[in-house]
Amino acid sequence: MRRKFVAGNWKMNGSLAALAELEAIAAAIDPRVDVAVAVPATLIHAANARAGFPIGAQDVHAADSGAHTGCLSAPMIAEAGAAFAIVGHSERRQGQHETDADVKAKAEALHRHRLDAILCVGETLDQREAGQAEAVVTAQVLASLPEGAAGDWLAIAYEPIWAIGTGKVATVADVETMHAAICSALVEALGQEAADAIRLLYGGSVTAENAAGLLHAAEVDGALVGGASLTAAKFVPIIKAAAG
Ligand code: PGA
Numbered sequence: 001m002r003r004k005f006v007a008g009n010w011k012m013n014g015s016l017a018a019l020a021e022l023e024a025i026a027a028a029i030d031p032r033v034d035v036a037v038a039v040p041a042t043l044i045h046a047a048n049a050r051a052g053f054p055i056g057a058q059d060v061h062a063a064d065s066g067a068h069t070g071c072l073s074a075p076m077i078a079e080a081g082a083a084f085a086i087v088g089h090s091e092r093r094q095g096q097h098e099t100d101a102d103v104k105a106k107a108e109a110l111h112r113h114r115l116d117a118i119l120c121v122g123e124t125l126d127q128r129e130a131g132q133a134e135a136v137v138t139a140q141v142l143a144s145l146p147e148g149a150a151g152d153w154l155a156i157a158y159e160p161i162w163a164i165g166t167g168k169v170a171t172v173a174d175v176e177t178m179h180a181a182i183c184s185a186l187v188e189a190l191g192q193e194a195a196d197a198i199r200l201l202y203g204g205s206v207t208a209e210n211a212a213g214l215l216h217a218a219e220v221d222g223a224l225v226g227g228a229s230l231t232a233a234k235f236v237p238i239i240k241a242a243a244g
Contacts, residue, residue, distance in 0.1 A: 002151075002197075002199055002221045003033065003199075003221075004032070004215060004221060004222045004242035005035075005036070005155060005201060005221055005242075006033055006036075006215075006222050006225065006238055006239050006242050007035070007036045007037065007056075007086075007155075007157075007201065007222065007223070007229075008025075008036070008038065008226075008229025008230075008235060009037075009058060009086060009089070009203075009225065009226050009229060010037065010039045010043075010058075010229060010230060011058065011226060012040060013040075013230055014039055014043055014230070015043075016046055018230070019043065019046055019047055019050050019051075021231050021232050021235075022047055022050055022051040022055075023051070023052075024232030024236070025037070025051070025053075025235055025236060025239075026050075026051055026052040026053055028232065028236040028239070028240075029053060029239060030239055030240060030242070032242075032243045033222075033239050033243050034054075034222070035053045035054075035239055036053060036054040036055070036056055036083070036084060037051065037053075037054075037055060037056070037229060038055075038057060038058045038084070038085065038086050038118075039055060039056075039057075039058075044057060044077060044082050045080045047081075048081030054083035054084060054116075055081060055082060055083060056077075056082050056083060056084035056085050056118075057077040057080075057082045057084075057085040058085065058086050058089065059092055059106070060072060060073065060085045060109055060110055061074075061106070062102065062105035062106050062108070063109070064109070064113075073109070074109045074110050074112065074113035074115055075113055077115070078113050078114075078115055083116060084116035084117060084118065085106075085110055085115060086117075086118045086120060086157075087103050087106040087110070087117055087119050087120070088103035088106070088107075088119050088120045088121065088144055089120045090120060090122050090159060090161045090164060091164075093120075094161075100140055101143070103119060103144040104143070104144050104145065104146050107119055107144070107146035107149075107154065108146045108147055108148070111146060111147075111148055111153055111154075114153075115153075116153045117146070117153060118155050118156075118201065118224060119144055119146075119154060119155070119157065120156075120224070121140040121144065121156065121157070121158060121182075122137065122159040122160045122161050122164075122203075122204070123136045123137055123160055123161065125161070125162035128162065133178065134178060137158065137182065138185040141156060141182055141185050141189075142188075142189055145186075145189055149189075149190060149194070149198065150194060150197065150198070151194070151196075151197025151198040151199060152197070154198055155200070156182060156198060156199075156200050156201070157200075157201040157202070157203045158175070158178050158182060158200065158201070158202055159203035159224060160204050162204075163203075164204050164205070165205065165226060165227060166204075166205060167205050168204075169204060169205045169210050170202070170204060172213050175202050175214060175217050176218045176220075179200050179217075179218070179219035179220055180218070180219055182219075183219055186198055199221035199222060200219055200221050200222075201223055201224045202215075202217075202220050202222075202224070203223060203224030203225065203226070205227075206224075206225045206238060207228050207234070207238070208228065208234060208237035208241070211223065211237070211238040212241040212244060215241055215242045223238060223242070225238055
């Protein structure tokens with residue numbers, strides 16, 4: 001069985017004062033679970049000094065340097081102390097018009113610089129209601145999949161867009177069906193052994209209350225947690241649920 005992986009995504013939240021939460025999380029970590037938190041880029045350096053577990057960025061530019069005002073490259077986030085970055089979060093695919101090709105290039109930039117990646121995919125409510133969820137998500141996986149995709153640096157997070165920050169959680173059955181579809185797409189692209197090594201996370205309104213059911217569903221190797229990762233009081237029970 002693959003080790004469970006619980007990753008937090010602070011989005012545009014947090015401050016130097018909030019880093020005390022990371023220390024409280026570190027103090028309660030279960031050795032059976034991999035834990036990581038993606039913080040705002042301004043906090044990476046300080047968070048890394050205090051957390052004692054991997055700290056990441058929430059995005060990265062595909063290029064190593066150049067005329068890209070406001071962007072940060074993989075070497076820059078690595079120098080700040082990031083061990084990984086999230087790529088392809090739906091808030092960036094939608095808000096910043098990032099394409100599958102962009103997401104793939106970003107993941108490849110991370111790998112070039114020996115950083116890990118959490119690659120997000122997910123369907124809209126309209127796509128789900130039209131019966132297209134699996135087709136949309138597996139197409140995203142295949143088009144976003146970086147060269148050299150391997151489980152020692154890449155995890156894939158299935159985050160149905162309608163479940164993010166809404167309190168609406170996908171059912172365990174929906175998640176199992178989708179994760180099975182993603183597994184099949186990965187097997188097709190990479191072969192069984194490489195596909196088996198890539199961890200699949202679920203994200204979207206994961207809380208202490210629903211974590212146990214989701215985290216122990218078939219083909220679910222962990223969770224990507226937004227709102228409930230902001231405090232140790234909410235995040236630690238999710239880590240414990242992963243261990244249990
Ligand atoms: P949420 O966010 O847990 O607040 O729904 C999840 C995510 O966007 O990664």
